[in-house]
Amino acid sequence: MKSKDVRNNFLEFFKNKSHTIVSSAPMVIKDDPTLMFTNAGMNQFKEYFLGNGTPKSPRITDTQKCLRVSGKHNDLEEVGKDTYHHTMFEMLGNWSFGDYFKKEAIAWAWELLTEVYKIDKDILYVTVFEGNEAEGIPVDQEALNLWKEIIPEDRIIFGNKKDNFWEMGDQGPCGPSSEIHVDIRSAEEKAKVSGRELVNQDHPLVVEIWNLVFIQFNRKADGSLEKLPQQHVDTGMGFERLCMVLQDVKSNYDTDVFTPLIKEIEKITGTTYGNDEQVNIAVRVIADHIRAVAFAIADGQLPGNTGAGYVIRRILRRAIRYGFTFLNQKEPFISKLVGSLTDQMGEAFPELKSQRNLIENVIREEENSFLRTLDQGLVLLDQIVKETEGKTVSGKKAFELYDTYGFPIDLTALILEEQGLNLDEKEFEKELQKQKNRSRNASKVTSGDWEIVSEVENKGFIGYDHLDAEVKITRYRKVESKKEGELYQIVLDQTPFYPEGGGQIGDKGFLQSPDGEKVSVVDTRKENNLIIHLVKKLPKDVSVFFKAVVNSTERTKTAANHSATHLLHQGLRKILGTHVEQKGSMVQTDYLRFDFSHFSKVASEELKEVEDFVNARISENIPLVDRRAIPYQEAIESGAIALFGEKYGDTVRAVNFGESTELCGGTHVANTGDIWYFKIISEGAVAAGIRRIEAITSDAAKAYFTEQAEAYQEVKAVLKNAKDPVKAISNLQEENNELKKQIEVLLREKAKNLKGDLKNEIQEINGINFLAKKVDLDAGGIRDLSFQLGDEFDNLFLLFGTEQNGKALLSCFISKDLAKEKDLHAGKVVKDLGKYIQGGGGGQPFYATAGGRNPEGLNEALQKAIEFVK
C-alpha cells in the first residue's frame, strides 16, 4: 500500500465513524509558553482538554506533522543511528471530546488495523496500564476487559507508569494508555524469542505503532489527581512506522516516504546507501533532517540563535556535519534536496511547494555559514592540539571551542582520535552541565494552581469596540520567574485588553475596584486560548466587579501601526511583486517592524514608492471594514491573504482598508486618516531571502519630523543660515582637506628646519652622538624627528622633552646597533628619568616614551640624560 493511500484510508475510516477531518496544525507553536513545536497530534486540541474551548465536533480525525528533538524516546543525537526514530514525523489520530471512550476506541483501532490495513492479528500485542500504588491509581481494568474479548490474553502486557500513563506536563489532564505493538521479525527470529519479551525493549522490529490515551484525570500543582467531569480519547499512530509494516520492509527509511529522498542524496553526493554503516547513518540523518527543516521553514520558522529557530538550526547543522564528515561534502548540498522533497510531498502539504524558493535559499545560506564556522574551528582546533602536552586534550578547551565558536564536539573527538589523541570528556560534560544549570536557573518559572473565583460564562475579548468595561475575575494564579519576579495572572469574564498576538503587543492599563483601589495591568497575553492579565499585586477583594480600563493613548498608537502594517504589506506586493509574503511582524506602540520574503535589497526609489503608496492610502481616508466572523473559504475567495504557519479556525476575522484584505485578529484605526503619516526608518536583511522594514506612524512620525527639522535648523544656524547647507558642508570638507594637507607640508618643513638646527647641536661623547633637548613638538612629531635623525646618524642617543597640556613627555631614541653594543635600553632610560617628572614609561630598546605630571622636572631629566652615555 502506498503511503498516500495509508494516510487516506485512515482518515476515510474515521470519517465513516462520524469524525470530522481537520487539517494539520502548523508545526511551530505560537501561543503556548511550555512548547515550541507540535510534538504530538493532541497539541492543537489542548485547549479542549483543558476546558478552555469547545471543539467544532466531538469526534475529530487528522494527520499532524510533528517535531520531536528531545524526550524519553527521542534525542536528536540518536536520530539516524537506528531505522525508526525521526525528528519530524506524521501522527495519525482520532479524537473524542467527551464523546465515546475506551470501548469504541479499542474496537475501531482493531478493526482498522486488521480489516482495512489487513495486518495479521497474530503479530499484534497490546499493553495495558498496571496501576501505581504510590499514587493510588488502579489497574486499567476496563481496557483490560475490552482487550480480552479481542485478543488472546498472552498477548496482553502490563505496562508501568512510564510507558502506559500519559501526562501533558507537571499539571493538567492525564490518564492511562493502551498501546498496540507489532512484531515484524522473521519466523525464525520469532521462534527463538517470543515477541512478548521484546515489547517496549527498543527492538527495531518490535515496535509500538498506536497509542490510545484515555484522558480521565486532572493533575494538580501539588501532584494529586482528580477525576475529570468529561472523559476524552486521544490516539496517535506513527505514520512512517505504519507504512513500514504495510509495505513489508524492515526500516522506516525503506518505505516510499523516504526512498525518493535517499535516491536523490545518493545521486548528489555520489554515495551508495546500504553498504557502509557510517554512510548509512549519514544518509538517514540527512533524509530525516531535510524534512524537519523544510517543513519548519515553510511554517515560517527560520533558523536562528534563540528559541525555536535555534532548534531548527541545530537540526540543519547536524545534517551538514554528517554530510561533511561521512559523505565528504565540503560544499552546500542539502538545499539541492528541496526539489525532490517538494515533488514528493507538495501535494499533501502545499506550503512546501509555494515556499520552495525560500526554503532553498535559507538552507543554502545556513550551509555556507556553518561551513565557514567549521573552517574556523578546524584552525582553532589545530592550535589547541599544538598547545597540548601529553595525549589528553583539555575538556575545557574543547568546550570553549564548542560553546564560543560552535564547533561540534563529536567532530573534535573524531579529529583528535585520528591524531592519536583523546579528549577529556568528563571535563567537557562538567562544563556543559554548568552552562545548562546557569540557563535553567535564569529562566525558571513556577506557577501555582488556578484559584477559581466565579463560574461565569467567559465572553472573551470585547476590545474591538470597548476600551473599558465592567468585569469580574473568574480565576487567578501566582507565577514566579527569576526575570519578572512574582506576578499574578488574572482571567476575566470579558476583557477590553488585547492579548499579545499576531505580532501586536499586549495592552496595558488598570483594574479599578468600587472602593477606588487601582491595580495596574502590565501586560496581556494569551495562553491556551485564555486571555491572561499580568498584575504585580492582587486586589484586596477579588470577588467584586472591577472597571477594566485600557491605556487608550498607547492603544491608539499601536492601532495606527497595525493598520499601517497592512497598507505596507499591500504596497510591497504592489510595487515589488506578489512573491512578497509576510514572514514576521511586530507591532509596538512606538514603531512597527515587518519581515517579508524578497530576493534582493529594496532600492531606495522602491522604498520611496512604497512609502508614497501607503501615504496615498492614508490621505484617501479609507474607512475600516471589519468582518468579525466570516467563513474562512469566503475570506480567501474575497482575496484575503492567509499566512503560512498560522492556525485559522473555520470562521475568521477579515480586516479591510479598501483593497487591502487581511485575516487578522489585531486592533485597528477606524479610518486610515488616523494613521496621520507613514515613514520608513530602515530596511535591511534578516536572513537569506528575507528583508525587514522598520517604520513609524502618527505621533512617532511627528516627533521624527520635528527632530529632523530641528537638527536641520541647527546645522543651518551653525552655517550662518547658508542657502544651500549641503553645498556649504561639502565646501568646508574640501577646504578642510586642503588645509590638512597644507599643515602637513608646513609641519614637515618645520621639522626639517628644526632637524637642521638640532643636527648642529649633536655632540659626540665617548663615540656616541648625543643630544638631550626640550623641543616644541607633539609626540608624533618627536617620533618622526627621532627616526629621521636616526637614519642620518649612527650611534645616536636622543632624549627629547616636551610639555603638552600641562603634562611632561620624554622620548628616548637609541640607534639599534648602539643599544645592542652598549647594552642600553631606551625603556629603562625613560623609566629612570621618569621620576623627575613624576611619571613612568617604557618601550622597546630603541625607542621609548614616558609621561609625567610635573613639567618642572623636564630640565633636570634632560640634564641627567648624559649620565647614560658616560
Add this chain to the structure above:
RNA sequence: GGGGGAUUAGCUCAGCUGGCUAGAGCGUUUGGCUGGCAGCCAAAAGGUCAUCGGUUCGACUCCGAUAUUCUCCA
C-alpha cells in the same frame, strides 16, 4: 532569557603580558615588463583600531556601558 566570543585598510585577518613609526595577504590605482596557468616587477593610495565613558603620565591593548554580529544553553 542566561553565558562566552568578535568588531583593526574595500575583503580575510595578525597585532601575546599597556609605550612597537598600526601590519600581512587579496583587491584598487599608477608606472614598467610580458603571447597563457590568479602573469611579473616597482610604487602609491587607503585606518576617528565599532561608539561612548573610565583607569593611567600614556589605551588598538585594561575596565564599564551601548550597538552590531557569531556561538552555546534554556
